[in-house]
Structure formats: C-alpha cells, structure tokens
Amino acid sequence: MSRREIYEHFHPDEKAFVDRASEWVERAAERHETKRTDFLDPRQAHILFTLANRHPDAQVVLGGGSSQAERQRAIIAPDYRSLDDEDMGISVLDITSDDKRISDLDHGDYLGALLGLGIKRDKIGDLHVSEEGCHALIADDIGGFLIGHMKQAHRVDVTVSVRPLSELREVVSVVEEQTLSVASMRLDGVASDVFRLSRTKILAPIKAGRCRVSWKPVEDPSFQLKEGDIVSMKGFGRFKVLEVEGVSKSGRIRVRIGKFV
Incomplete structure (x- = not known):
C-alpha cells in the first residue's frame, strides 16, 4: 500500500505521526x-498497530507503567525478536509537599507545571493524582532534570523524587454518571449538554480543533457520537458515551454519559 493510500485512512492532522510511525515499522x-518510542496516546497507538499489522516482519508491544495505562510507550522490533523482558524506560516522579494546599491541586495543575519547564508532552505518561500529591509516569531520561528544576505546582512549593514502578500509587479515574435526553447524537448537541454550555459557545472550540473523539481530531460539529466514544475538549474536560439506552416516544435519545472529574 502506498503512503498516499495510507493517508486516506487518517485525519490530515495525523499525517506527521503516520510518517514517523511508518518509518519505525519499515526500519524494524x-x-x-x-x-x-516516547509516550503515545491511544489514537497514536492504534495508528502504529494498524501500520505494523500491514507488515508481517514487524511487531509492536506497549507498556505504560500500570495495568490501566492510557498513555503508553511502544517498542517496534523485527518479528523474530523476543520482547518479553524489554525495558520500557518508565519511572515514577513522586511530587509531594508539606503545604496542605497540595490536596487542592488537580491533573491540570501538575501537567501544567511539568510542561511549563519545557518538557514535551510525549515524555509524560499518565498522572495519578491524590490528596497526598501526584505520581507521574515519566520517561527515564527526564528524571534528573525534573529533580533539579521542578519546585512548584500552581504556586504550591513541591519536592520531587524519582521512584521505581513498583512504588507507583495508582489512582483510578473518577467518573460522574448522568443520563441525558438529546435530540440526536451530534457532537455539539451532546457536548453542550454535558458541559452545560450553549450550542453557540460549544461550536468555537470544536471548529478551532480543540476537540478529539477517541483521541482523533474532530472539527465537524455534526459528527455522530456512538457508544464507547471518549470526547476530550481542551479547556472543558472529557466524557465517555457509556450507553445509548434507546429512543423515547417523543423521538428523543436517552444516553448515559460518564464525565471524568
């Protein structure tokens, strides 16, 4: 299959990653x-597996540091190589503080502090936030830099150390369920109800490219959501379509939503 034919299966914004992933597979x-690789989101992992599955002489394994990891590193190798004991190069960055305000910090506060130091997002895996602080999964090669430079998270003084994966304090995401009655499964309609915004206000971030559905960029407000889709909107949060329960006599659709809090 030619590179042009491959592009047809993916969003134009994904072209750069498709090129890189194709090269990894071909080299293997x-x-x-x-x-x-560095940390991939689930959409990137899907693209990588799709490309690798077209090449019988390459294989891919993933690892994110925890059993339910969303962001994971990948190893691409020739199909004959054993990868059972391959090191994924992941450590735990333990972020703590004596300041009681640390219990008020959230995922965005910690991620913002890390990115504010010039760290690229693909060097950071999942963040496990609790009242005691945060365990961030990171690429091994940035641990020393963070120990020397990370001093604050959202104006709270913090102390950081690097720990092995065996000491990870895993935190399961909390999902707040709600049932909506919507006219259709259009992205703009469902998202406006979930985030409690007018349809007009929800259009701007979608058209500006700030929305992803199951980690794929979507700029069409009329995009039809389906059961299982995860919608992420930068600046607003994200939710999952848990179940489409059916249609009422009036023609409206009952849908169960899980909003990540």
Whole structure:
C-alpha cells in the first residue's frame, strides 16, 4: 500500500505521526532495527498497530507503567525478536509537599507545571493524582532534570523524587454518571449538554480543533457520537458515551454519559 493510500485512512492532522510511525515499522521490518518510542496516546497507538499489522516482519508491544495505562510507550522490533523482558524506560516522579494546599491541586495543575519547564508532552505518561500529591509516569531520561528544576505546582512549593514502578500509587479515574435526553447524537448537541454550555459557545472550540473523539481530531460539529466514544475538549474536560439506552416516544435519545472529574 502506498503512503498516499495510507493517508486516506487518517485525519490530515495525523499525517506527521503516520510518517514517523511508518518509518519505525519499515526500519524494524527491513533493517532489523528496534525502536522505543516516547509516550503515545491511544489514537497514536492504534495508528502504529494498524501500520505494523500491514507488515508481517514487524511487531509492536506497549507498556505504560500500570495495568490501566492510557498513555503508553511502544517498542517496534523485527518479528523474530523476543520482547518479553524489554525495558520500557518508565519511572515514577513522586511530587509531594508539606503545604496542605497540595490536596487542592488537580491533573491540570501538575501537567501544567511539568510542561511549563519545557518538557514535551510525549515524555509524560499518565498522572495519578491524590490528596497526598501526584505520581507521574515519566520517561527515564527526564528524571534528573525534573529533580533539579521542578519546585512548584500552581504556586504550591513541591519536592520531587524519582521512584521505581513498583512504588507507583495508582489512582483510578473518577467518573460522574448522568443520563441525558438529546435530540440526536451530534457532537455539539451532546457536548453542550454535558458541559452545560450553549450550542453557540460549544461550536468555537470544536471548529478551532480543540476537540478529539477517541483521541482523533474532530472539527465537524455534526459528527455522530456512538457508544464507547471518549470526547476530550481542551479547556472543558472529557466524557465517555457509556450507553445509548434507546429512543423515547417523543423521538428523543436517552444516553448515559460518564464525565471524568
């Protein structure tokens, strides 16, 4: 399959990643090279597996540091190589503080502090936030830099240390369920109800490219959501379509939503 034919299956914004992933797979299959990536989101992992499945001489394994990891690193290698004991290069960044205000910090506060230091998002995996602080999964090679430079998170003085994966304090995401009655499964209609915004206000971030559905960029407000979709809107949060329960006599659709809080 040509590169042009491959592009047809993906969003234009994903072209750069498709190019990189294609090269990784080709190098593994044809030059017998092994590549460990930085952290990928689930959409990128899907693209990588799709490309690898088209090449019988390459294989891909994923690891994110925890059993339910959303963001994961990948190893792409020739199909004959055993990857059972391959090191994924992931450590735990333990962020703590003596300041009681640390219990008020959320995922965005910690991520913002890390990115504010110039760290690229793909060097950071999942963040496990609790009242005691945060355990951030990170690429091994940035641990030393963070120990020397991360001093605050949202104006709270913090102390950081690097720990092995065995000491990860895993926190399961909390999902707040609600049942909506919607006219259709259009993205703008469902999102406006979930985030309690007018249809007019929800259009701007969608058209500006700030919305992803199951980690794929979506700029069409009329996009039809389906059961299982995860919608993420930058600046507003994210939710999952848990179940489409049916249609009422008036023609409206009952849908059960899980909003990540």
